Amino acid sequence: MSTTATLATLSDSDLAADPNWWRQAAVYQIYPRSFADSNGDGLGDIKGITAKVPYLKELGIDAVWLSPFYPSALADGGYDVDDYRNVDPKLGTLADFDEMAKALHSAGIKLIADIVPNHSSNRHEWFQEALASPRGSAARDRYIFRDGLGENGDLPPSDWDSVFGGPAWERITEPDGTPGQWYLHIFAKEQPDLNWANREIRDDFLKTLRFWSDRGVDGFRVDVAHALTKDLTEPLLSKLELTEANSGTDGFDDGSHPFWDRDEVHDIYVEWREVFNEYNPPRTAVAEAWVHATRRARYASPEGLGQAFNFDLLQADFDAEEFREIITRNLAEAKQTGASSTWVFSNHDVVRHATRYGLPKAAKGPADKKLAKGQDGKAWLLAGGPKDELDVELGERRARAATLLMLAVPGSAYLYQGEELGLQEVADIPDSERQDPAFFRNKGVEVGRDGCRVPLPWKVEGASFGFGDGGAHLPQPDWFSKYAVEAQDGTNNSTLELYRKALKLRRELQAEEELEWIETGNPEVLHFSRPGGWQSVTNFGDTAVDLPAGTVLLTSDPLEDGKLPANSTVWLR
Ligand code: GLC
Secondary structure, three states: OOOOOOHHHOOHHHHHHOOOOOOOOEEEEEOHHHOOOOOOOOOOOHHHHHHOHHHHHHHOOOEEEEOOOOOOOOOOOOOOOOOOOOOOOOOOOHHHHHHHHHHHHHOOOEEEEEEOOOEOOOOOHHHHHHHHOOOOOOOHHHEOEEOOEOOOOOEOOOOOEOOOOOEOEEEEEOOOOOEEEEEEOOOOOOOOEEOOOOHHHHHHHHHHHHHHHHOOOOEEEEOOOOOOOOOOOOOOOOHHHHHHHOOOOOOOOOOOOOOOOOOOHHHHHHHHHHHHOOOOOOOEEEEOOOOOHHHHHHHHOOOOOEEEOOOHHHHOOOOHHHHHHHHHHHHHHHHHHOOOOEEEOOOOOOOOHHHHOOOOOOOOOOOOHHHHOOOOOHHHHHOOOOHHHOOHHHHHHHHHHHHHHHHHOOOEEEEEOOHHHOOOOOOOOOHHHOOOHHHHHOOOOOOOOHHHOOOOOOOOOOHHHHOOOOOOOOOOOHHHHHHOHHHHOOOOOOHHHHHHHHHHHHHHHOOOOOOEEOOOOOOOEEEEEEOOOEEEEEEOOOOOEOOOOOOEEEEOOOOEOOEEOOOEEEEEO
16 A cells, blocks of 8 residues: 655645545644734634745645634633534634635645544533433433432542543532532543434534535544543443453553443444545544554554554654664554554643653663653653753754654654744743643643643744734743744754755655665664665764765754764665
8 A cells, every 4th residue: 555656746736636645744733822823812823824834835744733723712722622613713713714724725735623522612502501401301412421329419420530630520510400410521521521322423523524624624633532432331330440450551452441442433433434535535534542552553444534643652762672663563553454654753742852852761660661651751840840850952852863763754744833943841831821621630740731832932032932913822931032933944954944854855755655674783773764765864872873875865963074973863865
């Protein structure tokens, strides 16, 4: 299943119609509220994105993935959706959306919309109707309502925790004012879980998929794709029973969890695929599914969503052996399913990789596999981001090296806004300014994800560093100035120029989805080639190494006396 023509040999109209456009696409994630603010209200918006289309084109990406832009009270940064078929008035209008889609398409950039099917917001008209309707009503059946335990029903139906901390059940007040039933929310209490056993929910989402596809959306990123179907047959297992029943080392590996990764979830995606295939080219989808590695491929099947995020590199340390194992395994898996692999280092949910890689490596204890999962930076954030533990320069060098390596591997590469600037995580956001429900619901355990969601710096100085004429909805530190687009644009060896060159070359060099490892005799150095003689070498070690034969195309940092320095990558041909 490899594309035979290279992207460079396809015209723009061929590309627009190419059903395989997604296989090796570089996809740039925009977190709309923090990208660019056109009206100075401190929140990024749709018009702000449209104004930056020339920037995106020059960057050289193939597609934009837009995080939720729907009407929302922002209890979870927009992942609490009030209306699936509209644009948040704080961000613009449907007409603004159409204009943005048109501008992106004219620039040869595809558009992927984030879709949030597991839960709506508590302000959604369905939930409001459920609150106003009696027990057992059709309106309640769109969500997951249960009577409480105990004599007066004042204990939750189970002791489950929500992902953001605190209980996963919330009690409501019945229309007559008495304490009432409980509803399930795997995430924040403002995000009630929808009941996917209800046909009306299924049909309504098919309508939503067509609504955006008709407006020119080329694909969908499916939020929490692994949670939609649930088996809540009573009695519900307790937390302890669930832990004991966990057969895998890294999550359930047999589909027996009451809500994560049940086999029936794929029936939903078979229906979605039928809708995707009504379009030409078919709409694409990528699953966000944090499941046991052995079960990820099911989400990526061509009869289902077609592609699934692989977060393995994101969870790895900057380590040659780990990188090689992950790449080898995932490429083999992709071959089996017919999907292409996906690669990602940063997104709106994790500490930026330029910061993670500047932190000491995680202790590798075989006793605790989770610990070995490494440089995730959460503990460092919780400690207030101690400066003496972070080596900013090292983090940025490694991030550039890792990204250049990733962009040479077959598959699609997902990039998160600001990483092309080498942007660091903001660790010192005052508690009073934090927005993430993970901070409020999980006090003292983690500080949440606001540090990677701070509005981008476009200019070296001025109001909110060019983000907009007003302020920024999360505080930008002074050091943002040196990362600004303006500071890096046209500057030799800047991270931005590196991304631009790499993305351009990647299009020219991209060939069949093959990779061949070349043994280096040095466990700290990874070397591979792609068809057509494109080679990538990464030095994970502490000392410079000799280059193999070939013409140097690009380096993540300048060579040292003709050698590849520590923590850097070179492309050759
Ligand atoms: C996904 C999103 C995350 C959100 C959660 C609940 O994991 O990436 O940002 O908080 O789903 O919708």
